Amino acid sequence: MAGLAAAHELATSGAQVVVLEGSDRVGGKLRLGEVGGLTLDLGAESILARRPEGLDLIRAVGLDDRVVHPQTITASIWTHGALRAMPPTVMGIPADAAALAASGIAAMPEPRILPVPAEDVSVAEFVTERLGRDVLDRLVEPLLGGVYAGHTDHLSLHATTPQIAALGEDLLASATASRASATASGPVFAGLLGGVGQLPTAVAATDGIEVRLDATVRAIVRTADGWRLSVGPTTDVESVDVDAVVVATPAPAAARLLAEEVPDAAFALAAIDYASMAIITFVFDDAIVPEGSGFLVPPVDGTFIKAATVSSNKWGWVGDSGRTVVRTSVGRAGETTLLQHDDGVLSERALADLRQAFGSLPDPADRVVRRWGGGLPQYDVGHLDRVATIENALAGVPGLEACGAAYRGVGIPAVIASGRAAARRLLDAGTLDA
Template sequence: MRVAVVGGGMAGLAAAHELASSGAEVVVLEGSDRLGGKLRLEKVGGLTLDVGAESILARRPEGIDLIRAVGLGDKMVHPQTTTAAIWTHGALRPMPPTVMGIPADPAALAASGIAELADPRILPVPTEDVSVAEFVTERLGRDVLDRLVEPLLGGVYAGLTDHLSLRATTPQIAALGEDLLTAAAAARAAATASGPVFAGLVGGVGQLPAAVASTPGIEVRLDSTVRALARTSDGWRVSVGPTTDVEVIDVDTVVVAAPAPAAARLLAEEVPEAAFALAAIDYASMAIITFVFDDAVVPEGSGFLVPPVDGTFIKAATVASNKWGWVGESGRTVIRTSVGRAGETTLLQHDDADLAGRALTDLRRAYGTLPDPTDRLVRRWGGGLPQYDVGHLDRVDTIDRALAAAPGLEVCGAAYRGVGIPAVIASGRAAARRLTAAGTMDA
């Protein structure tokens, strides 16, 4: 059985791994010159570092399972510190215990000086989808939303809580029920006893794509843009390459693991209802700016988040040399900063030197004196993060129903039910398993 996987990010690679492990012959068609999507390693100041995603949620099994399956289990590590701060009201303040920004210890919140907790209101969870902002503000006040929930979601989605769907982005908050504070305290206590939250790899999680792609049965073709998909009498025809020299590949099944705009174009002829829903998914752009210092002293802790209401340029900073032992062993100080939120359409139009200079200015305001960096690297992620706006899960249901009428065709990726590495891997594996369960993998 021959399968084409369109897209070589982690969702497509996870689908390819699952299919190849089931005996399929898989060709991964990636339009760019590299695999891995938002996982990427680059040299900065002589160090090889993650310049995209740098950690994996360890409390979901999919990422850990795939790491072990491709032979990287012995490199898996957990952060040395997860103690984070909020940079607000002119100071770095210790982040109190929360569940996605919902305070789990009101006394610790008060002591931190981060936000004022309004008189809590105990209200039913709405049956319809609402924005995160509407749900939280009505129950705990705008200050908790602006200075705790918003910066946390800004780091994950680069989105704004006034638009983000409660059920798609923060089901943990919806699951707290009517009494948010009481339930958050109980949930936080239970989570503390359940082991490490995050994991990484010595040498960077950017090693994972190549390890997955080396699975027997997977052929990778880079610089292979897929132009069209068409149903045939016994499978699918995939048109690949430049318009002046299109190559046709006939396969039995197809997994489209491209971002929503590209997936919408590919599905427009054969599954127009799914294409229409995919076209409604917006994306936000952002950038990671990595600095390497030879002699910099920063406070302990993994870094800090910044509430958008404080008007800073950066939205977060991670001290990678504190967080990861293998980075700290270099003897250098490595700080990653992130910039860019939904709606900030002009921010990333600045050149690299300007982006890095403005980010360094914010770091010096937050940490005090910092020397000039030995090196820095700006990695832009244009259209990198899908926006799960209110009603997102209804769109995904529409896509699923439409694809049910197109046997042998599946979709997966960050545009559907989660943007984190484990969620994206789960999406790819589920797409592969649907093909298997439908009998399309039979020889």
């Protein structure tokens, strides 16, 4: 999505763009697939609407008449043996003492008032020191597990939860006050009728963008007047000469591609870890599960799945099918053995968890396991320094840019912003004959 956003920005500014995509389809983590005769998102499924970049791109490619918003975003936490309504929080920091008490999720902590350190620390260290382990384990951890598939013991406070750092010395008082004074209106999330997986294909169809599939880039080297890319299978490598390059791959591939020309960037990229996961989607023939958009599970509860989304409750267009669609996710950073199970075991264990959470469930009409190896970059402590190193190293190399989820935000609007910014830097530097 980041690369396509860069391509869109360049093409609509008059440049000729070729997108070299290593796989047989565009979109990366945005992907549609069929489950039980329904076409559904099997990767990313919702777009933060409080940032403009996702909806801007949707409008720019003419998909605005397909924009939809969740029918419900009331989520639960599955903990202490029951589904419990999630109280209002700021990224897991309780913002309503009465609602927290009523939820039975965690005890209201006795807060410690401490300054926010200037240097980076882990989310776990920061929250535990101030609010104790229960709030961390049962509220903050499941939320971050959902977004980053990571562990708060490693995740960077400043890179992953700047909202928590911004609460200042008294986390509970500030979270409660910020909820009381919240003025933002309008839906928080958006989707597309038919799935957000339609967005990449629509962007790729922009005039001026040529997409080559099965075109893995193996090396990038400087020439007298631009760059030469080695593309395709090792047995049949083709050279592609261009004026400028935007590298929009995940960090491990970017590290390999930049190793020759920008070793400092490559070194920092190689230090970014990734979490692998799987999305297991179930379709049931009837309407069978409770209301609400789904639930998150704290890792301390020891379940197999880490979250479930009742897509047929969340998205009207899915619910209109008259069937129940539940999507579960498994896998956090470092949990490599879990994903070594075959698809049958993964889906049976996920189904067993769903049965326990929701009560009895019939057999699903269909189920699909979609694996996302290296799905989400881990913004571990020190991440923003690593990104600054990468950006500084690239700034000294005209005509070469990088973008994507590895840098400053993993969500769809953030990666679109990253792609557009990379394109703008090329255009502003006059590297292209646009």
